[in-house]
Amino acid sequence: MLRAAVRPLRASAFSSSSKVQQWRLASSLVFLEHKGGKLNDSSLSAVTAAKTLGDTAGIVIGSKADVDGVVGEAKKIEGLSKIYTASSDLYAHTIAEAVAPLLADFLPSKSITHLFGAHTAVGKNVFPRVGGILDTSVIADIIALESSGDIFTRPIYAGNAILKVKSSDKDKIKIVTVRTTAFDKTPIGSGDAPVEEVAEISSDSPTKYVSEELTVSSRPDLSSASRVVSGGRGLKSLENFNTVLDPLADALGAAVGASRAAVDSGYADNSLQVGQTGKVVAPELYVAVGISGAIQHLAGMKESKMIVAINKDADAPIFQVADVGLVADLFEAVPELANKVQAAKA
Ligand SMILES: Cc1cc2nc3c(=O)[nH]c(=O)nc-3n(C[C@H](O)[C@H](O)[C@H](O)COP(=O)(O)OP(=O)(O)OC[C@H]3O[C@@H](n4cnc5c(N)ncnc54)[C@H](O)[C@@H]3O)c2cc1C
Known part of the structure; x- marks a missing residue:
């Protein structure tokens, strides 16, 4: 169970206006995607969204070689308070059936209130599984959020209507995917977040990585091209x-x-x-x-x-x-x- 998701502020430091009373100390974690030893740019938009709520850490999950390759870059993302790493052969190729149980186990242990990630194929695969294990709804494909941490804006009907949703999952961890085109990317630059390792947890999933066929192109990547x-x-x-x-x-x-x-x-x-x-x-x-x-x-x-x-x-x-x-x-x-x-x- 999540401990004290809503924490009141000290009366001496803040006035008691209703706005202040609603304010909460969110502690967000961003699932930092990577591929081929490179951080996926789309995660930087998720970082920007998460930082709206305050303290934000990141987590890199993958094989030892992948994590070692990416963590140096992840540490430099501006404004992250910590980088957690979980490395194991189990997590190679970001198999959702192995990664989701790790996240679901880890989030409550650190009193994390919000998990953010990009609304990519990986995010769409991993996050609903985390939500399922934690018995909480996924708030998918957001284009805006309010600093209260429970109100999100997302497009529906192929973008023809914009919906503002308030999560009624009180005291539960919010599992949120972010439309990357709606948020600027947090720069990788002057950050120097400390790194903490997270122990792997075993998975009895029968899903195994076999192979992948990638379309190779010398052109810019469609998702991020200008x-x-x-x-x-x-x-x-x-x-x-x-x-x-x-x-x-x-x-x-x-x-x-x-x-x-x-x-x-x-x-x-x-x-x-x-x-x-x-x-x-x-x-x-x-x-x-x-x-x-x-x-x-x-x-x-x-x-x-x-x-x-x-x-x-x-x-x-x-x-x-x-x-x-x-x-x-x-x-x-x-x-x-x-x-x-x-x-x-x-
Ligand atoms: C559930 C669902 C999901 C879908 N998802 C997607 C999606 O993700 N992406 C998507 O694109 N579609 C999607 N579609 C399909 C979508 O409804 C359209 O059928 C599709 O976008 C039409 O593609 P088009 O514009 O290339 O073809 P058409 O509608 O056939 O248009 C071709 C155009 O080319 C023009 N043209 C023809 N010859 C010339 C010429 N010589 N010079 C200049 N102009 C010419 C015509 O005037 C016409 O406007 C989805 C549909 C459904 C039901």
């Missing part, structure tokens, strides 16, 4: 998708994305899908080529800072969210644009 060129069904074939979009993406130094229709038609790899059932991106520049702008696609890109749409249909819904719209045949407009960007760089 520029994205996305293609839709309007490209009409796999060959067109590559020959039309690649020169523009190269000229802009952009990642390539795709609509679900383009993925389902075999024009693009599944890992490139942007939208409700794909990746959520918010780059500085998002160029939508031959994409109609269905709400499920908009759910993954409408927070982009500058949206450019190229579509031959002037009534396509994508133009309702576009900052710059070009009604044109993409097979003429995109090569011309790529040439002009390239020429401007020369």
Whole structure:
């Protein structure tokens, strides 16, 4: 059981206004994801969200080699009071069935009130298991939170409605995943948090890591790229998708994305899908080529800072969210644009 999740402040130090009475000393832990010995940037957004509530520590879980590789970087994250590490072969590849019991055991032992993590594939796998073990709801995909620590904002219906939820799980640990595009990333820089090791706990899970196949690309990572060129069904074939979009993406130094229709038609790899059932991106520049702008696609890109749409249909819904719209045949407009960007760089 969680001890004293709500702790009153000392009367001598603060007035007794109702706002102050509601204030609580939260102690948050951020699950710091990593891959290939590198900290995952998305966790830095979760750190920013967690710090809204006050004292924040981080935890790195993985094989010994992974933890040793990442902990130096994790210590430098600004504003973290401590880095906990748990290393064991059991935790290699972040198998949720092994990691979740460790977190569920650890959180109450340190009187932690909130567990934060990024709303990534790993977060979506691990956090519901932690919630299940601790018998508490997961508050998923938040885009804002209040300093009281029990009120969170999250999008629903593919981002068409914004819901403010108040957790009624009093005295229970809040298990929260964070939409990474909604929070700035806490810098890795001048921090120097002390490190404390956490003992492994055994798991009788039958789940074992076998292998993984990763899509290798020399382009920027779609989830964190500052520029994205996305293609839709309007490209009409796999060959067109590559020959039309690649020169523009190269000229802009952009990642390539795709609509679900383009993925389902075999024009693009599944890992490139942007939208409700794909990746959520918010780059500085998002160029939508031959994409109609269905709400499920908009759910993954409408927070982009500058949206450019190229579509031959002037009534396509994508133009309702576009900052710059070009009604044109993409097979003429995109090569011309790529040439002009390239020429401007020369
Ligand atoms: C539960 C659910 C989840 C979904 N999740 C996602 C998701 O994550 N991501 C997603 O993208 N979709 C998702 N969808 C599908 C979504 O509803 C749309 O079907 C899809 O986004 C359409 O993709 P599109 O815009 O490429 O294709 P279309 O809607 O067919 O649009 C093609 C566009 O290309 C234009 N075009 C054609 N030829 C040219 C040309 N020569 N020059 C210029 N323009 C041209 C057309 O005018 C048209 O606007 C989901 C649907 C459901 C039901």
